[in-house]
Amino acid sequence: MVKQSMFRHLCQAAWFALTNGYGKGFATGKIYQGPTKTLCVPGLNCYSCPGALGSCPIGSLQAVLDSSKFTFSCYVFGLLMIFGSLLGRVVCGWLCPFGFVQDLVYKIPGFRKVKNLPGHRMLKNLPYIVLLFFVILLPSLVVDIMGTGSPWFCEYLCPSGTLFAGIPLVVMNSSLRLAAGLRFLWKISVLLLVMGLAIKIYRPFCKYLCPLGAIYGCFNKVALYRFNIDEGRCIQCKACQRVCGMDIKVWQNPNSAECIRCGACKAVCPTNAISSTLEQLRRKNERKEV
Amino acid sequence: MSMNKRNLPGWGFLFLGIALTAAGIVRSEHETVLTKAVNICLECIGIG
Numbered sequence A: 001m002v003k004q005s006m007f008r009h010l011c012q013a014a015w016f017a018l019t020n021g022y023g024k025g026f027a028t029g030k031i032y033q034g035p036t037k038t039l040c041v042p043g044l045n046c047y048s049c050p051g052a053l054g055s056c057p058i059g060s061l062q063a064v065l066d067s068s069k070f071t072f073s074c075y076v077f078g079l080l081m082i083f084g085s086l087l088g089r090v091v092c093g094w095l096c097p098f099g100f101v102q103d104l105v106y107k108i109p110g111f112r113k114v115k116n117l118p119g120h121r122m123l124k125n126l127p128y129i130v131l132l133f134f135v136i137l138l139p140s141l142v143v144d145i146m147g148t149g150s151p152w153f154c155e156y157l158c159p160s161g162t163l164f165a166g167i168p169l170v171v172m173n174s175s176l177r178l179a180a181g182l183r184f185l186w187k188i189s190v191l192l193l194v195m196g197l198a199i200k201i202y203r204p205f206c207k208y209l210c211p212l213g214a215i216y217g218c219f220n221k222v223a224l225y226r227f228n229i230d231e232g233r234c235i236q237c238k239a240c241q242r243v244c245g246m247d248i249k250v251w252q253n254p255n256s257a258e259c260i261r262c263g264a265c266k267a268v269c270p271t272n273a274i275s276s277t278l279e280q281l282r283r284k285n286e287r288k289e290v
Numbered sequence B: 001m002s003m004n005k006r007n008l009p010g011w012g013f014l015f016l017g018i019a020l021t022a023a024g025i026v027r028s029e030h031e032t033v034l035t036k037a038v039n040i041c042l043e044c045i046g047i048g
Helices: A002-019 A023-028 A055-063 A073-085 A090-095 A097-106 A126-141 A152-157 A160-171 A174-179 A182-198 A204-208 A210-218 A238-244 A264-268 A279-290 B008-026 B029-036
Strands: A226-230 A274-275
Touching: A002 A090, A002 A097, A002 A264, A055 A073, A055 A097, A055 A126, A055 A152, A055 A210, A055 B029, A073 A090, A073 B008, A073 B029, A090 A210, A090 A264, A097 A160, A097 A182, A097 A204, A126 A152, A126 A210, A152 A182, A160 A174, A182 A204, A204 B029, A226 A279, A238 A264, A264 A274, A274 A279, B008 B029
Parallel strands: none
Antiparallel strands: A226 A274
């Protein structure tokens, strides 16, 4: 299980390095301005991060919706559908930089860990509300006389943008430092709250706020990468649920919208009853060869 | 249900996603994304 978790963290670190590899940006306090930024990366990765080589899908979605030219974004919804139909929330567990940071913060020892916030059953629906209001409706409907809106989620909620873009840019760029005011303090407060909770609760932002997770979660049941329970093998010991940071009854609902596909349940299952579609395909091919 | 049949919705969404992305490129949405992404987003970092 430790080996599996280490492998996942290595993948998260490698993906972060690959998609945020513009070292000059971190050295100069400026951002990359090349053509790869046309493409969205699958995870929550602010395009104003000095190292970012791609665009954040949630930022891009708001950018298209709040522009005066478009009322719907075929491009960003299309890309989200491609990522979602292939991987579902594998993106959250393996490719999201802010998810990686929360994973690391949760490892800080000396604090009693709790599975969920009080009121979890209601709070777990918050990401859908954030998606609907802060990402889609407010940027599209609250517009100025030119027909241009604002990226509400980025502006008021996104702690990933504060961590990967706001703090590095404000530290390195003196003109931005002078311009930082109350809103920057608000965003720092949101980031500190999320990070503080992340020490005790596994991935609080993913559980209670992330609109991108809400989108990918809708694909978990139909994505080409899914989990399956072999009912003949499952002894219903609930070891999978106990180890699950997202507190999912994996043995009952292996493709829950909250599952981030970290794979801890597969690693801990004593009877190997949980398998992914990839493993099933591999077994099928092996049987064919025999 | 066989695995191939269970994969059908996934393949359907994949092709729909590709079609939507292509439609977005035809509508030049990708240029809006690029224009936003190559400039520092002051709202994203809490300024402006």
